[in-house]
Amino acid sequence: MRAAILREPGRIVVEDIPEPEPDEGEVVIRVRYALTDGTDLKAYLRGHHLIGYGPFGHEYSGIVAKVGKGVEKFREGDAVMGVNTAPCMECHYCRRSMYNLCEKLTENMVLGTYAEYVRIPAQVVKINLFHKPEDIPFRVAPIIEPLACVVRGVENLGEMEPGSNILVVGTGSVATMFAILLKDRGQVFVAGRREEALKRIQELTGVRTLSTEKNFSEEAMDYTDGYGFDIIIDATGATEAMQKALGVLSKGGKFLVFSGVGKGTSLSIDIHALHYGEMSIVGSFHHTPDSVRRAIDILREKRMELEALITHELPLEMIEEAFRLMMERKALKVAIRP
Ligand SMILES: [Zn+2]
Structure with missing residues (x-):
């Protein structure tokens, strides 16, 4: 073969x-x-x-x-x-x-x-x-695997206040899936470096975008009335982007480390802000049998967008x-x- x-x-x-x-x-x-x-x-x-x-x-x-x-x-x-x-x-x-x-x-x-x-x-x-299932074409069915990982990531964020300010960092397929899954749960922004990639994600999902290159922190604060984002998801695995994003995490905010990084990767964290602001940094890896089953249901509900x-x-x-x-x-x- x-x-x-x-x-x-x-x-x-x-x-x-x-x-x-x-x-x-x-x-x-x-x-x-x-x-x-x-x-x-x-x-x-x-x-x-x-x-x-x-x-x-x-x-x-x-x-x-x-x-x-x-x-x-x-x-x-x-x-x-x-x-x-x-x-x-x-x-x-x-x-x-x-x-x-x-x-x-x-x-x-x-x-x-x-x-x-x-x-x-x-x-x-x-x-x-x-x-x-017959209503899921062969071509789109394989998406249940990465989707199940994204579902697991969303589960790891726990309870989310309706109307939360959510930032997804990254413009690849995973970032797009997070935007699709979360856009009904709050005000979702996607941040990335490349303008064409941001434009594509905006067209696919309808969420707002901001550049990680130009005035990122100022814009992030403006969009959130000076509070920063309640939820930030890293879908880049790039330390520079993660470090920037950490700087705009709101008090009480959660930062999800979704993308894989190499062994020994570290970030600098303002422990003072983490303590007094009750911030959390949460990891997420792979999928569980439950998240796989949820992903199949979601694929059936949102097939057109995911396709x-x-x-x-x-x-x-x-x-x-x-x-x-x-x-x-x-x-x-x-x-x-x-
Ligand atoms: Zn085991």
Whole structure:
């Protein structure tokens, strides 16, 4: 079968590799669509500790092609969609319901969806693979994975006062999803560096935008009557942007660290302001079985808006072009058709 292999930073080759076979409890699916995302872009540009090198891609939809022993939920020919991991349900964190922090997450990971076929590990088949509803097209179904991560992020923000001032920092697909999910809950602004990217997010979501380059702090304070933002979400992973954004967090505000950053990354925090202003900094990683299910419902409710995140579609053989478009910020998400 044809599969995209990430060889080293900046180099993907599409070549023939053996078709996967399902072990007990597993299924192999014929991939209909795989979507690109920021994590894969990071892996392409400089490597990623959870992805490594080899077959990659983790957002998918397809048709069940082979069924392993003991699988009862799925049959050959079923249309399916799913996410990339599932919790083990037994480790220290799973026993405390912190499923996204499962110690065995990477052992039960789907990797290699930029290919004709992909093997789905038993734990994912059991918990996080679904029959695809007819009203969700194959092309948009893979979005449930990043959407489930965003849903988890919103959950981690906890209770939100109606009419809160919300700032999403970043202009990629994740930032756009946060804007779509939160715009009914308050006054949402998106901040970023590039004007074209801000314009696109404004067109897609209708939220207001501000530049992180020009008079960012002054404008942020003006827009919030001098209070700063009640909720700030970082969807950049860029320390410079995070540092700027921290400076406009309101008293009682929450700052969500959503995007992944490298080990050892640090920010400077005004502890005086944090203490007297009762501010919180909250992390968010990955998704839980609950957030995946919520994401499926949200995809059905807001399908048109979410579908617009897929700005390009390319055949598997042109996958490097997809990452070039991502790198140049011309594409938000590219649908890859193996
Ligand atoms: Zn676990």
